[in-house]
Amino acid sequence: MTGDARPNVVVLCLDTVRKDIYDQYATRLREMATVRFEGMRALGGWSVPSHAGMLTGAVPSETGVHTHQRRFDPIDVADTWIAPLSRSGYESVCVSSNIYASPVFGFDRFFDRTVPISPSRRLPAGMDVQRHISDRSTDGVEAYADFVRQALAHDHPLRSLANGVLLKLDDVSRKLPVEKPTDFGGRAIARTLEREVTEPDGPVLAFANLMDAHGPHTPFRGLDDSIHGVSADFHSSRFRDSDVNAADGLGEFGADIERVRRLYAATVDYLDRIVADLVTELAAGDDRDTVVIVTADHGENLGYESDGHLMNHMSSLSEALLHVPFDIITTGDGDLDLAVDETRADEQGAVPGDTSSPVAVDGLSSHTDLVDVIRSLAGEDPFDPFAFERERARAEIVGSGSGIPEGGDESYWDRGQRVVYEDDRKYYRDQLGTEAVYDVSGPPSKQVERPDETVPNGLFESAFGDWVTDDDHDERAFGEEVDAASRARLEDLGYL
Known part of the structure; x- marks a missing residue:
């Protein structure tokens, strides 16, 4: 494809969506996929290092972006997959409800334009209500009057007022036994992304982060009650994930964790519906073909035995965190120009170049190759998905990424951790010297420890280094102190 025929490329990051639940509940997207990468692994276990890895294909010790440096300043724009396509005429846009993937932490500088979405700014043209709340010096009736005055003085007064009403409805629902009336930003992102991709005349490279599957979890309007069956007054803030992680098993938290699991599954089903609708709208709203990459x-x-009975994504490199979806969907009249060799085609009962049924890449793959996948999809040459199978993949984190359990051993929860994948084995080593070997040949997102096996000599090529123990990490984690509104958002998400 050349010139104006080049497709839009959209990377949809379904934040915090694990592979096994995606496979079970994202049935629409699975059916729409042209290519499914079944063995895709992320480069980190939580948002900051993983987003840096998605941009660059590198792990935290290489990007310099991790728990102790959460801004994206160390990354050169030229080292991302956005840069080469921007130089070739692609217009880049980011639409995100993840505060880390936003201007607050410097994520916007990689794109031509960035549209942040948040619970206090669902209509992005309107004012950010949370910033008004954090900056206000009045209370009670005067505070509401002050908000109305500012909203009416805004360039988009009706949208500003609507943002305030929606935020207030969410707040009221949390205090009453009624379901939350709005989602966590998914529909707003879908609407915004459709406009941002279809309105420009030239090809668009878009990245979007949908945070709905990320905690906190509570029933909200649009979820399928037949999947979750959780009462409207439940909210996951009734217990702390860090308390579960410090406990011996699930114990007293078991019933609440089961509710979270069901809400999580229903949310993945919800994301499946709104993203499938988005893909349909992209196909109808633009003459240009669009290639959509759905990943996490x-x-x-979620507290399962294979998860180490852990909750959320702090201080872990479990398969529940690292095994992520990666489906490629095409829109428009043109099919993805696949280059699948005859041997591979015969294995799947497929015809080379035929995209009428999905091609499954079952081997190991990694976000390391996202940059080359995107370049290939946007280029003139046929796309060979099997060229991205790997013999080895890796992942890495340092620090907990969120609050350390009260009274917990900071050296343990804040330790550096690395894994290397080879064939059906996952090799683990942490900064404290702990090693383990896991069999990952079974169901998605599961790992089985093999205590009779050892990590091969020389597999981990380097020591963790000073970057994981810098005494100044607390001071430089956020760069300049984040504003009060951003801090409130981080606290609500469990990062502070």
Whole structure:
């Protein structure tokens, strides 16, 4: 494809969506896929290092972006997959409800334009209500009057007022036994992304982060009650994930964790519906073909035995976190120009170049290759998905990424951790010297420890280094102090 015929390329990051739950509940997207990468692994276990890895294909010790440096300043724009396509005429846009993937932490500088979405700014043209709340010096009736005055003085007064009403409805629903009336930004992102992709005349390279599957979890309007069956007054803030992680098993938290699991599954089903609708709208709203990559920055621990009975994504490199979806969907009249050799085609009962049934890449693959996948999809040459199978993949984190359990051993929860994948084995080593070997040949997002096996000599080529123990990490984690509105958002998400 050349010139104006080049497709739009959209990377949809379903934040915190693990592979096994995606396979079970994202049935529409699975059916729409032209190519399915079944063995895709993320480069980190939580948002900051994983987003840096998605941009560059590198792990935290290489990008310099991790728990102790959460801004994206160390990354050169030229080292991302956005740069070469921007030089070739692609217009780049980011639409995100993840505060880390936003201007607050410097994520916007990689794109021509960035549209942040948040619970206090669902209509992005309107004012950010949370910033008004954080900056206000009045209370009670005067505070509401002050908000109305500012909203009416805004360039988009009706949208500003609507943002305030929606935020207030969410707040009221949390205090009453009624379901939350809005989602966590998914529909707003879908609407915004459709406009941002279809309105420009030239090809668009878009990245979007949908945070709905990320905690906190509570029933909200649009979820399928037949999947979750959780009462409207439940909210996952009734317990702390860090308390579960410090406990011996699930214990007293078991019933609440089961509710979270069901809400999580229903949310993945919800995301499946709105993203499938988005793909349909992209096909109808633009003469240009669009290639959509559906993936996740990482998955989620849900307290299962294979998750180490851990919750959320702190201090872990479990398969629940690292095994992520990666489906490629095409829109328009043109099919993806696949280059699948005859041997591979015969194995799947497919015809080379035929995209009427999905091609499954079952081997190991990694976000390391996202940059080359995107270049290939946007280029003139046929796309060979099997060229991205790997003999080895890796992932890495340092620090907990969120609050350390009260009274917990900071050296343990804040330790550096690395894994290397080879064939059906996952080799683990942490900064404290702990090693383990896991069999990952079974169901998605599961790992089985093999205590009789050892990590091969020389597999981990380097020591962790000073970057994981810098005494100044607390001071430089956020760069300049984040504003009060951003801090409130981080606290609500469990990062502070």
